[in-house]
Amino acid sequence: MIVLASSSPRRRELLQQIGVPFRIQVQAVDETPRPAELPAAYVARLALEKARAVSALNPGAVVLGSDTTGVLADQILVKPEDDADARRMLQAMSGRTHQVLTAVALVQDDHETVQVVRTDVTFCTLTDAQIDAYIATGEPADKAGAYGIQGLGAVLVAGINGSYSNVVGLPLTETAAMLREFRIPIWQQDPSREC
Numbered sequence: 771m772i773v774l775a776s777s778s779p780r781r782r783e784l785l786q787q788i789g790v791p792f793r794i795q796v797q798a799v800d801e802t803p804r805p806a807e808l809p810a811a812y813v814a815r816l817a818l819e820k821a822r823a824v825s826a827l828n829p830g831a832v833v834l835g836s837d838t839t840g841v842l843a844d845q846i847l848v849k850p851e852d853d854a855d856a857r858r859m860l861q862a863m864s865g866r867t868h869q870v871l872t873a874v875a876l877v878q879d880d881h882e883t884v885q886v887v888r889t890d891v892t893f894c895t896l897t898d899a900q901i902d903a904y905i906a907t908g909e910p911a912d913k914a915g916a917y918g919i920q921g922l923g924a925v926l927v928a929g930i931n932g933s934y935s936n937v938v939g940l941p942l943t944e945t946a947a948m949l950r951e952f953r954i955p956i957w958q959q960d961p962s963r964e965c
């Protein structure tokens with residue numbers, strides 16, 4: 771049994787998908803990027819901070835923290851502040867390729883590891899009417915980059931290069947390999963079967 775230090779329903783579903791038993795405990799951390807902080811360093815820091823904060827309350831437990839952000843032309847795309855912010859992000863991503871970075875951190879007392887996984891996502895060219903209709907669904911509100919590839923936002927995506935689950939919020943192949951290093955069983959026990 772691990773501790774999932776996340777309030778994200780997507781991460782819960784993804785971890786269930788690979789058969790990892792877990793319970794949820796969340797400690798809030800400040801998600802403000804530091805001045806000039808690079809995107810990969812930003813997500814790695816947040817994933818570790820989320821996991822460390824919960825680990826401090828659970829000696830001996832393996833704690834998983836994670837953070838997802840979009841990156842367009844080196845700029846970090848976090849969750850939109852409001853509809854206008856979501857519109858600005860979606861207009862900027864229209865017809866272009868952005869990156870989704872998810873960091874996964876595992877912390878068990880003073881033993882910790884973190885990995886950042888990148889997926890390239892290419893958006894269709896979107897009209898202003900499409901963008902407004904998508905924002906009106908409410909889906910962009912709690913998602914990095916203002917869309918959900920697993921939901922209605924699927925139709926905005928022309929293609930991806932890399933891990934799909936990484937875009938949704940947890941890169942499952944890499945997470946499974948990290949969990950094996952911490953001797954946490956998943957459905958696939960054979961270590962020779964790594965991707």
Ligand SMILES: Cc1cn([C@H]2C[C@H](O)[C@@H](COP(=O)(O)OP(=O)(O)OP(=O)(O)O)O2)c(=O)[nH]c1=O
Pocket residue numbers: 775776777778779780781796820836837838839840849870912913914915917918919920937938939
């Ligand atoms: C790009 C993209 C992001 N997202 C979501 C995944 C994350 O939940 C969210 C990014 O915010 P995060 O801050 O990474 O996570 P969170 O606040 O939802 O949960 P917690 O910090 O407690 O772990 O964006 C999607 O669901 N689909 C997508 O296609």
